Amino acid sequence: MLEKIFGEGFSKQAKSDKVFDVLNYIGLAMILLLVLYPLYFIVIASFSSPDAVARGEVWLLPVDFSTEGYQRIFEYKEIWTGYWNSLKYTVVGTGINLLLTIPAAFALSRKELVGKNVIMALFTFTMFFGGGLVPTYLLVNNLGMNNTIWALVLPGAVSTYNLIVARSFFAQSIPEELYEASIVDGCTYAKYFFKVVLPVSKPILAVMFLIYAVGHWNSYFSALIYLTDRDMYPLQVILREILIQQQSVAGGSMANAEAVEAQRKLSEMIKYGVIIVSSLPVLCIYPFVQKHFVKGMMIGSVKG
Amino acid sequence: MKKTPQDTAVIGAKQLSFKDKAENVLKCWQLYAFLLPALVILILFSYVPMYGVQLAFRDYNPIMGITGSPWVGFDHFTRFFNSYQFKQLIGNTLILSLYSLIVGFPIPIILALALNQVKNSKFKKLVQTVTYAPHFISVVVLVGMLGIFFSVNGGLVNEVIKLFGGEPKLFMGEVKYFRHMYVWSGIWQSMGWSAVIYLAALSGVSPELHEAATVDGATKLQRIWNIDLPTILPTIVTLLILNCGSVMSMGFEKAFLMQNPLNMENSEIIATYVYKMGLINAEYGFSTAVGLFNSVINCILLVTVNKVSKKIGQDGLW
Numbered sequence: 001m002l003e004k005i006f007g008e009g010f011s012k013q014a015k016s017d018k019v020f021d022v023l024n025y026i027g028l029a030m031i032l033l034l035v036l037y038p039l040y041f042i043v044i045a046s047f048s049s050p051d052a053v054a055r056g057e058v059w060l061l062p063v064d065f066s067t068e069g070y071q072r073i074f075e076y077k078e079i080w081t082g083y084w085n086s087l088k089y090t091v092v093g094t095g096i097n098l099l100l101t102i103p104a105a106f107a108l109s110r111k112e113l114v115g116k117n118v119i120m121a122l123f124t125f126t127m128f129f130g131g132g133l134v135p136t137y138l139l140v141n142n143l144g145m146n147n148t149i150w151a152l153v154l155p156g157a158v159s160t161y162n163l164i165v166a167r168s169f170f171a172q173s174i175p176e177e178l179y180e181a182s183i184v185d186g187c188t189y190a191k192y193f194f195k196v197v198l199p200v201s202k203p204i205l206a207v208m209f210l211i212y213a214v215g216h217w218n219s220y221f222s223a224l225i226y227l228t229d230r231d232m233y234p235l236q237v238i239l240r241e242i243l244i245q246q247q248s249v250a251g252g253s254m255a256n257a258e259a260v261e262a263q264r265k266l267s268e269m270i271k272y273g274v275i276i277v278s279s280l281p282v283l284c285i286y287p288f289v290q291k292h293f294v295k296g297m298m299i300g301s302v303k304g
Numbered sequence: 305m306k307k308t309p310q311d312t313a314v315i316g317a318k319q320l321s322f323k324d325k326a327e328n329v330l331k332c333w334q335l336y337a338f339l340l341p342a343l344v345i346l347i348l349f350s351y352v353p354m355y356g357v358q359l360a361f362r363d364y365n366p367i368m369g370i371t372g373s374p375w376v377g378f379d380h381f382t383r384f385f386n387s388y389q390f391k392q393l394i395g396n397t398l399i400l401s402l403y404s405l406i407v408g409f410p411i412p413i414i415l416a417l418a419l420n421q422v423k424n425s426k427f428k429k430l431v432q433t434v435t436y437a438p439h440f441i442s443v444v445v446l447v448g449m450l451g452i453f454f455s456v457n458g459g460l461v462n463e464v465i466k467l468f469g470g471e472p473k474l475f476m477g478e479v480k481y482f483r484h485m486y487v488w489s490g491i492w493q494s495m496g497w498s499a500v501i502y503l504a505a506l507s508g509v510s511p512e513l514h515e516a517a518t519v520d521g522a523t524k525l526q527r528i529w530n531i532d533l534p535t536i537l538p539t540i541v542t543l544l545i546l547n548c549g550s551v552m553s554m555g556f557e558k559a560f561l562m563q564n565p566l567n568m569e570n571s572e573i574i575a576t577y578v579y580k581m582g583l584i585n586a587e588y589g590f591s592t593a594v595g596l597f598n599s600v601i602n603c604i605l606l607v608t609v610n611k612v613s614k615k616i617g618q619d620g621l622w
């Protein structure tokens with residue numbers, strides 16, 4: 001029994017090691033609960049009647065099972081516009097990210113590339129120093145990208161960190177023999193990249209896809225500063241209004257106090273469901289890429 | 305290791321003549337084509353703004369543009385140093401990030417060391433999968449969740465406090481709670497993900513070392529301390545340097561979202577100040593100067609920590 005819980009060889013250990021194992025498991029189980037419970041609570045609260053949640057009656061299971069929150073969410077038009085916008089920004093943004101990062105990382109992984117170190121230094125430097133908020137903002141403005149998708153997807157199109165991770169992968173995980181064999185066959189770099197390298201690089205592609213896509217899906221700051229058109233707002237900006245701005249008692253003018261109150265009540269009702277709904281896309285892709293990313297992170301931890 | 309023809313070619317490359325080098329460049333033209341789009345983006349969105357940093361020394365005038373605006377030297381900087389908020393901003397930024405670093409840095413290491421001892425692979429996988437999950441939650445949702453759990457009206461934490469006979473507290477609205485909420489929610493969100501790197505490094509520990517130590521009668525704690533920890537020390541040092549280097553570049557997003565008029569005294573940090581001055585008040589020159597000051601301090605910190613780390617016999621970043 002004990003062996004089953006603590007793994008083989010548990011009972012053969014010295015007493016102090018047994019105590020250690022037991023304490024270790026208890027500690028980890030507590031961490032597990034601490035992380036899991038808030039997430040679980042959001043799920044059960046989203047299926048409970050809002051009144052029961054507000055009275056603090058929801059602990060372990062949904063109370064007064066209700067899907068009212070979800071029904072309200074379906075009727076909430078801005079959430080769905082935001083959803084669609086976020087999806088658009090994520091697909092386009094991630095596409096650009098991958099198109100730019102992966103080939104560049106491959107090129108930088110080739111030892112024979114003249115000037116490789118200089119280019120790498122150019123990239124690395126930006127990790128530690130940058131122009132800052134205002135110069136970037138003015139540049140995006142001057143390029144006329146305000147209120148367009150480009151303001152959200154172009155400025156961060158290549159993340160240096162991801163570039164280094166991908167480069168390390170290409171440099172370390174792809175046997176040099178593959179390259180030599182391809183060259184003997186008369187392959188050009190492009191052909192070698194598309195025919196040989198990409199098919200064996202699924203782990204890194206998965207990791208890059210996940211990191212970039214989640215980044216786009218979750219980002220709100222660029223939208224906050226570059227978009228003024230409400231119809232273009234991504235989901236996170238709408239979420240901020242529902243989850244955060246309604247919580248702080250914003251002083252509306254007396255005339256629309258009623259409307260503010262109504263909006264506050266609605267927010268109260270949908271806030272749990274909206275967290276679930278907004279996290280669904282990430283939850284959906286997570287299992288598919290999860291098995292790859294430990295490997296991807298491992299490579300990333302190797303100093304670039 | 306066997307030398308491949310490639311290696312010899314690379315070694316030989318050092319003595320190549322200029323003509324051969326040029327030929328090499330030509331041969332690699334496809335690689336340069338692969339690099340070009342990324343380089344264009346890098347130069348446009350990273351280096352052009354760096355050129356725009358001169359705004360910090362100018363009085364920005366939209367009609368005359370960045371380079372045409374009048375030069376004011378260090379005026380913006382002196383204004384910042386003399387402003388009544390200067391001390392508060394620096395203090396808030398430093399305290400918040402040092403608090404995050406001191407508490408948040410060791411926890412993933414401990415988590416990884418603890419997980420590494422777990423032999424029950426199902427349990428290990430469960431803990432890992434669950435602790436990774438919050439990493440994928442957006443800041444907006446995270447701060448929203450803080451609002452939900454720490455609310456005075458039926459928030460879980462206050463319900464628990466009431467259960468034990470305490471008075472409900474206005475967690476989101478009181479200055480003294482801001483830092484704790486900020487730091488611990490960050491730990492909740494990122495400890496699992498940060499532990500991955502250490503777990504990866506721990507997988508490089510040779511089992512023979514552990515076997516030999518066990519034969520010699522070493523306890524688990526002793527083995528963790530004397531075998532596991534030294535093995536991952538280089539990884540720890542690298543990450544520590546990186547973290548120290550960003551001490552002043554405290555993330556904008558979360559602090560901004562957690563800010564409300566009630567906790568401003570502790571929640572106004574340099575990044576949020578730069579945003580407000582620059583984009584809300586449109587004081588472009590001043591805001592750039594504050595941002596530049598911050599970046600420079602960061603760079604100095606990074607270089608210093610790197611030097612110190614080399615002095616004490618660890619690898620630096622460069």
